[in-house]
Amino acid sequence: MLSFRELAIDKPGLRDRLMNLYLTLDAFPEVPDVLKRLKQAGLRTAILSNGSPRMLAAAVTAAGLGSLLDSGLSVETVARAGLADAFVCSGPCGPTAARLR
Numbered sequence: 001m002l003s004f005r006e007l008a009i010d011k012p013g014l015r016d017r018l019m020n021l022y023l024t025l026d027a028f029p030e031v032p033d034v035l036k037r038l039k040q041a042g043l044r045t046a047i048l049s050n051g052s053p054r055m056l057a058a059a060v061t062a063a064g065l066g067s068l069l070d071s072g073l074s075v076e077t078v079a080r081a082g083l084a085d086a087f088v089c090s091g092p093c094g095p096t097a098a099r100l101r
């Protein structure tokens with residue numbers, strides 16, 4: 001992903017405006033129903049994000065998903081907690097899970 005500097009974009013306030021839009025994003029239409037069904041099945045739900053804790057909290061609130069999530073984890077929280085050796089999975093976590101580093 002290219003930055004404003006790399007693209008030579010010099011529009012005062014544009015970056016902040018774009019970043020603030022992340023605070024009001026809606027969830028995909030199927031997400032609330034899927035989360036409700038997971039909760040009804042007795043499963044715990046969580047959100048994992050590469051956004052800041054502030055951004056994550058605002059997005060969850062804007063999307064109305066707070067009551068459907070048991071927890072949330074931001075990459076910033078992981079870094080501060082020294083969990084850099086945590087695992088990341090792109091499917092069921094098993095022998096193919098990869099270290100974050």
